[in-house]
Every structure is written in C-alpha cells, then in structure tokens.
Amino acid sequence: MEMNEYLEVFIEESKEHIQSLNDQLLILEKEPTNMDTVSEIFRSAHTLKGMSATMGYQDLANLTHKMENVLDAVRNHKLVITSDILDVVLDAVDQLEAMVVDIASGGDGTRDVESLVAQLNAIETGEHQEVDKSSKTSSKPVKNNDSSFEKLDQFEWAILQQSEEKGFQNQEIHIRLNENCLLKAARVYMVFEVLEQVGEVIKANPSVQELEEENFELDFTVLLVTKESADDVKKRILKVSEIEDVSINLFELGVSDDVSEKVDEGQDKATEVTATAEKTAKKPNNGVINNKTIRVNIDRLDALMNLFEELVIDRGRLEQISANLKHGELQETVERMTRISGDLQNIILNMRMVPIEQVFNRFPRMVRQLTKDLGKQVNLEIVGAETELDRTVIDEIGDPLVHLIRNALDHGVETPNEREAKGKPAEGKLLLNAFHSGNHVFIEISDDGAGISREKIVKKAISNGVITQEQANTLSDKQVFQLIMASGFSTAETISDISGRGVGLDVVKNTIESLGGNITIESEFGKGSVFSIQLPLTLSIISVLLIEVEKEKYAIPLSSIIETAIVSKSDILNAHNKKVIDFRGKVVPLISLKEVFDVPGEQVEEEFYSIVIIRKGDKMAGLIVDTFIGQQEVVLKSLGDYLKDVFAISGATILGDGQVALIVDTNSLIK
Structure with a gap:
C-alpha cells in the first residue's frame, strides 16, 4: 500500500487541525478557564500527532506530542495557562505549520525544533513538580x-x-x-x-x-x-x-x-x-456514515472549468449559426442548450467558490503578535467570514488585506495612553467585514483610531509634486484620501517594519485593480478610518460589451462601464490639448481606442461618435469606438508569458464565429 494515497488527505486535514489550534488557542487566551476550548485544542493536537506518526513524519509527531503534554496538564488542571506559556505553544503551532508546508512542497517535514521542545519540557516539568507536592491523584x-x-x-x-x-x-x-x-x-x-x-x-x-x-x-x-x-x-x-x-x-x-x-x-x-x-x-448526522461532502482536488475543478469554457465558446458559435440559418428546430435546440449550459455554469462557478474565511483565519494570530510588538491593545472582530469568492480571487486578495491591517494597527489605532488622553477606551477596535452586493463582494477594514489628517496628506502630496496647492484647494476629502495610494506615498514620520517601510499603499491598489476591483477610503480625523474593497465574484467567465474598431473586435468588461452614448461632434470640447465632453456636469476626457491600439485605417472626421463611458474609482473616461456589437458572456483567456505586458489588454476571448477579441484593461486607460 502506497503512503502517497493518503498524502493529499493528510496535508489538507493537517492544515485544518493547525487552523483549529490557532483559533482555539486565541480563545483560550481570553478565557483561560474554558475547559471546552482546552478539550478542542487537545483533540486537534492528539489527532495531528496520530496522523503524523502513521504517515512516518516523526519530527512532526514528536513536537505535537510535547505540545500535547502541556495541553494535557492544562486539561487536567495541573497547569494554568498564561500569556507566556501561550506564546511558546503558538510558536510550536507555527513550526507545525512550517513542517506541513514543507511536506506539501515535497519535503520530509524535518525541522530544528530542539529549543522549542526544551521550552515545552520546561513548562510541563515545572508545573508538574509544583502540583505533585499537594496533589492526591494517585491511581x-x-x-x-x-x-x-x-x-x-x-x-x-x-x-x-x-x-x-x-x-x-x-x-x-x-x-x-x-x-x-x-x-x-x-x-x-x-x-x-x-x-x-x-x-x-x-x-x-x-x-x-x-x-x-x-x-x-x-x-x-x-x-x-x-x-x-x-x-x-x-x-x-x-x-x-x-x-x-x-x-x-x-x-x-x-x-x-x-x-x-x-x-x-x-x-x-x-x-x-x-x-x-x-x-x-x-450533532445532526454526526459520524462518517451520513457525510454528504467529499474532497475534490482543485486541479480537477480547474480542468472542469477549462472544459466548460470551451463549451461556452462553442455555445456562442452555435447561437450565431442558428441566428443566421433561422431554422426553427435548430433554434429551439440551441435555446434549450443555452439554458442548460447556463445552469451548469452556475453549478461549476459555485463549486469553485470558497469562503473568505480561508484568508481571514490568519489575521487573529497576526493581530495578536503585532499589537504586542506595538504595545497596543486591539480587539479584532471578524464579520461575514462565510462570504464566498472564486478561488482565483481568494488566492490574490490575502497580501493586500495583510498590508491594510498592518497599516491600521501601525498608523490608525493609537497607544492605550494616547487613546485614554483623548477620552477613548484603552482598547482599540478593528473590524474586518465581508458581504455580497450584486455581482460583487465588499471587504471593509475599519478602525476607531486616529483617522487620516487631510492637512498632513496635502502637505506631503505637494512636497512630492503629486498635486499643486491650487489643485489641493479644489479636492474633496475623499479625493485627498485617495492620494495616500499614490506610488511611494507615505506620511509615516519613521519607517517601520510593521506597515510597508515607506512603500505606501500603491501595491495594494494595483493588486485590487488587477482583479477588476477598486478600493475607496473614508475617514474622520480623530475617530477612525474605513478602507472598502470591491471585488468581482469570479474572474473566469465575465460579462462584456463587444465593440468594433475598424474591423477589429474588442471586449470591455461591463463592471467598468457606466453607460454608452452617441455624442455629436459639436459636443466635443478641447481642454489642455485633449478632447473632452461634458458628462452629467463632469468633464470627461475622451480616448480613441484606434489610436491607443494603433489600429490600421484612415482617420475620418465623423459627425457622431460612439462613446463608452468607463470608471475607475472616482475617475471617468470616454472610449471612442466605431460600433457597439452587444453584451455577451465570454471566457477570459491569458495571453501567455510572452504577451503579458501588452498595454491596456488584460486577456483575450474566442467569439462564436471563431474570431479572437482582445479584452480591454480599462484601469490602464484612466490616469
């Protein structure tokens, strides 16, 4: 019998037990006498030890065994948990996680943990000696x-x-x-x-x-x-x-x-x-017998998604052929196939959806450590961890959230003395909230800290040459707050290891926008800040507006479009040597896709122009196109490594007639 048969299950279940250990240990720190929590921790450690020993990962089993001894002493009321003891146990959990990661990447899970084992032994031995003097627990x-x-x-x-x-x-x-x-x-x-x-x-x-x-x-x-x-x-x-x-x-x-x-x-x-x-x-349906869920390798789901994407392309082709032939029975069959494949699409997309809890789970430990390092007191509250996102989005959103939380703890929440001097509770609040709205997921990171100083940002932006004093006078607070996400912008007086070391939030902004999302900031000086991230539910199959420039077809994501319009030549104005239009009281610059993509063809002055109004945060632009073709669901395909840096193109799709349409990256067109 090959151990490899069990390896994948071992890795996944080990990760679950390690996450459970992290979660329950943090609860235990707040409720050191909660024996239900102690039992949960002990059970996870005991199971992990047994699994590791069975699979032959002896270092992993030995470290878990030492940790289990300490937990058993707590469980049997021979040891009282303290913050210092918890630090050592959490360090042990970190080492266990590192071992599992090593095993998952093909390693043998060995690790030098002698110092940690010695610390666990000292905790166990010292407490046992103290209790043995007065205890009467002989067999x-x-x-x-x-x-x-x-x-x-x-x-x-x-x-x-x-x-x-x-x-x-x-x-x-x-x-x-x-x-x-x-x-x-x-x-x-x-x-x-x-x-x-x-x-x-x-x-x-x-x-x-x-x-x-x-x-x-x-x-x-x-x-x-x-x-x-x-x-x-x-x-x-x-x-x-x-x-x-x-x-x-x-x-x-x-x-x-x-x-x-x-x-x-x-x-x-x-x-x-x-x-x-x-x-x-x-427990309802407890045990393994009535279990209605199975583990599925994510590679299999990716393969299923790729096959369905091909089906979507052929579906579009069939719809076009059916429309051209106008054959009654063929049209009925294609319509039925479209409905069924639409239902299948929803099922497959739902299969790929995973709770954002997978990302949020790492933050309680991180916040605990950072607040200790900063000498601050912060209560982290997590709401909406069950909110689901496509796995491709989940994989990318972790690092931006880490940066924003570090930023809130370092620059936002004040020290206990500073808070009390302002009449605030010594303990600050940090809220991580996720929820669905339409075809998007919103993630909010809010704190009740010092807020953002408009004057400080404006002063720094002017000194960096980002804006002029005249421009600063016309900017709203919301527009000023967006400046902190400019490249290299930081208002920190000193560079710290906690949040960015002067890098700023531009990396966060770029990552979120590359996912088809956006980030906004609201703040009240002295009372706190809210960073709000908007993300699409999925990145695989997207709704687009197909347009044509000369004989070339392009796809513009509907999530970026405000509306389409036909504009008369007389309504186009010139400002700073650029074409602009007045759109609902706002000056919107016009961008010719023909010029951007250098599409061959003669430049002809038109009497009317077809315009697609797009948005990126608070900024807007109008894309000049030749023809609107219509709305369609398309499969987003990568251009590959050789073409990944093409300006303003995020991918491509194959249309029903077999033509390739490039997908426009609207975020690159708005500056």
Whole structure:
C-alpha cells in the first residue's frame, strides 16, 4: 500500500487541525478557564500527532506530542495557562505549520525544533513538580475482574460515574484487526476517528502511545462514553476496513472504598468530558456514515472549468449559426442548450467558490503578535467570514488585506495612553467585514483610531509634486484620501517594519485593480478610518460589451462601464490639448481606442461618435469606438508569458464565429 494515497488527505486535514489550534488557542487566551476550548485544542493536537506518526513524519509527531503534554496538564488542571506559556505553544503551532508546508512542497517535514521542545519540557516539568507536592491523584483500583482495565485513576472513575448518572453508556469495546492488516496504526487511528464522532474515548489498552507505535498484536480495547447504542457503535466501527471483529460490553464500575474519596478535579474533569459527549450526541448526522461532502482536488475543478469554457465558446458559435440559418428546430435546440449550459455554469462557478474565511483565519494570530510588538491593545472582530469568492480571487486578495491591517494597527489605532488622553477606551477596535452586493463582494477594514489628517496628506502630496496647492484647494476629502495610494506615498514620520517601510499603499491598489476591483477610503480625523474593497465574484467567465474598431473586435468588461452614448461632434470640447465632453456636469476626457491600439485605417472626421463611458474609482473616461456589437458572456483567456505586458489588454476571448477579441484593461486607460 502506497503512503502517497493518503498524502493529499493528510496535508489538507493537517492544515485544518493547525487552523483549529490557532483559533482555539486565541480563545483560550481570553478565557483561560474554558475547559471546552482546552478539550478542542487537545483533540486537534492528539489527532495531528496520530496522523503524523502513521504517515512516518516523526519530527512532526514528536513536537505535537510535547505540545500535547502541556495541553494535557492544562486539561487536567495541573497547569494554568498564561500569556507566556501561550506564546511558546503558538510558536510550536507555527513550526507545525512550517513542517506541513514543507511536506506539501515535497519535503520530509524535518525541522530544528530542539529549543522549542526544551521550552515545552520546561513548562510541563515545572508545573508538574509544583502540583505533585499537594496533589492526591494517585491511581485507585476499581473492582471489575472481567474488564481489560485493571486500574482507573480518580479522573477516569469520576468521568465514568458521572456519565452513568447523566444517562450515558460506558462501553468497553474490544476490537480485533485482520491478520493481513498492513498498517495497524492507521486502522487504529481510523477507529478512534469514528469513536470520537459518537462520544469520548476515556482510556485504551494498550495505551494510545503503544497503539500509535504499533506495539501490540491484533487486539486492543477502549473505554467509550456515549449515548449511541452498542449495535450502532459496532456498525460504525465495522465500516473501517481490515477490522476482523468487534465486541462491546457495558463497563461496570463496581464498588470500591478507595474511589469514594473523589477530588474536586476529578468531578470538574467529569463535567467537562460528559459535556463534550453531550454535544457529540446532539450533532445532526454526526459520524462518517451520513457525510454528504467529499474532497475534490482543485486541479480537477480547474480542468472542469477549462472544459466548460470551451463549451461556452462553442455555445456562442452555435447561437450565431442558428441566428443566421433561422431554422426553427435548430433554434429551439440551441435555446434549450443555452439554458442548460447556463445552469451548469452556475453549478461549476459555485463549486469553485470558497469562503473568505480561508484568508481571514490568519489575521487573529497576526493581530495578536503585532499589537504586542506595538504595545497596543486591539480587539479584532471578524464579520461575514462565510462570504464566498472564486478561488482565483481568494488566492490574490490575502497580501493586500495583510498590508491594510498592518497599516491600521501601525498608523490608525493609537497607544492605550494616547487613546485614554483623548477620552477613548484603552482598547482599540478593528473590524474586518465581508458581504455580497450584486455581482460583487465588499471587504471593509475599519478602525476607531486616529483617522487620516487631510492637512498632513496635502502637505506631503505637494512636497512630492503629486498635486499643486491650487489643485489641493479644489479636492474633496475623499479625493485627498485617495492620494495616500499614490506610488511611494507615505506620511509615516519613521519607517517601520510593521506597515510597508515607506512603500505606501500603491501595491495594494494595483493588486485590487488587477482583479477588476477598486478600493475607496473614508475617514474622520480623530475617530477612525474605513478602507472598502470591491471585488468581482469570479474572474473566469465575465460579462462584456463587444465593440468594433475598424474591423477589429474588442471586449470591455461591463463592471467598468457606466453607460454608452452617441455624442455629436459639436459636443466635443478641447481642454489642455485633449478632447473632452461634458458628462452629467463632469468633464470627461475622451480616448480613441484606434489610436491607443494603433489600429490600421484612415482617420475620418465623423459627425457622431460612439462613446463608452468607463470608471475607475472616482475617475471617468470616454472610449471612442466605431460600433457597439452587444453584451455577451465570454471566457477570459491569458495571453501567455510572452504577451503579458501588452498595454491596456488584460486577456483575450474566442467569439462564436471563431474570431479572437482582445479584452480591454480599462484601469490602464484612466490616469
């Protein structure tokens, strides 16, 4: 059996467990006594350890094991979590993530973590010594002669007793593997995964560590707290392949004077575990049996999308042929095919949609570290993480958001002393909000910090030669704020490692505009700022207006178009040696696509001009074209590496008649 069969699943599930560790550890920092959170953290670490050991990534398994020991001490009330301890555990999580990334890129996941292991050992050893002096948690025998478990400590005894009182079953499950089983540890891991879906595993014989190291023959036994019937549990276990036999008996505690003196810790632990089992029992469709989702390699979705894009091109060709022939039955068939392929298009696009949570997940850790580095107090709130975007957009939006958040923390939110001096709470607020509106997704990064100083920006812009004093007097606040995204613009008095080192926000702006989006800024001095990003839902299939210049066809994205117009020659004015028109009270410059793309043909003075009014943020321009052809959905195709730097062209598409139409990058035409 090849391990490569499981590698892809291992990598994806490891990433999920690491993200869960990050999220839950941050919750634990705010609620250090929340035992439900501790249990979630321990479960993720334990599962990750088992997976790593099974796959043969020993460094990953060993580091997780050390981290698990610290978490187990917290879980058993032998260690109280502090910010310093959490720093070490989070460092361990970072190293785990780096190992998984290395494995995903073809490496062996090895990493020098001796220093980190030593720190984890020191935390575990120091706390255990301190507790051992006063603790009374020695193992106590339980009288149950027929059981595989000769001894139970007070924690385990209290858990089992309280589970009985709350109506749970304590099941002793004996499992025998098939004699031909090749990867015993892998089968044990899969059995534990099934059991954790229906309840809480209390103990194993042999121990979990021995099972993971395959230090057993073919049989093992576990104690499970559950509300599921023995028959149901048995059916679930037998779904795992290479299981020879499963037998389940109710575990009876018996009577013992030794265990009647239950300590408070045992009772607390029992409450925690039975509460976890209660949650598991209430989960709808829990377990692997009723799961209605599957993992699909993204390359397969990309291949499906490419095939459908070809279908869209042929669909357009069929529609054109049908219109030309005017054959009744052919037209009906093509119309039906158009409707069906349209539904198929929506399904495929939805399959490619992923929640923006995948990007947002990295920010709580980042904000925690940056606020510590800056000596600030900031509460990060995330809203709309379930909002979905096409994967191609998700892949590109992460870095701009990181830059904007760093900028808000560094330049926006003040230090606690500065805030209190202004009558504000010492803790600042940073809101990350995502939501759908029409065919776009909006992402807002807002803070209640110092806001943006108009005077400071104007002064810097004038000194940099970006604007003149006369121009500054005519600009609105919104227009002034947009200046901070000019190339190389920065109002920082000193260059810092936190936000950009003087680079400014022009990189953010360029990336967002390359995705067909735009960014706007609103701010009130002394009260805070809002950076709002507008993005298209998808970049693969877009709606365009087809136009013609001489005999060449071009496609202009509808998301950039305000409207089309027919303008009389007499309405065209000249300003600063440029042609302009008065469009709804605004002076809009005209751009001839024939001149921009150097289309061959004679220059002829027309009586009327066909104009496409386009927009980029607050700026507008009018594109002069020869003919409007009409609206159409087209497939965006790259021009390849050799033609990627062609001015004002973002790609191409194949039309229904087989012709190639270039897609105009309207953002490049407006300055």
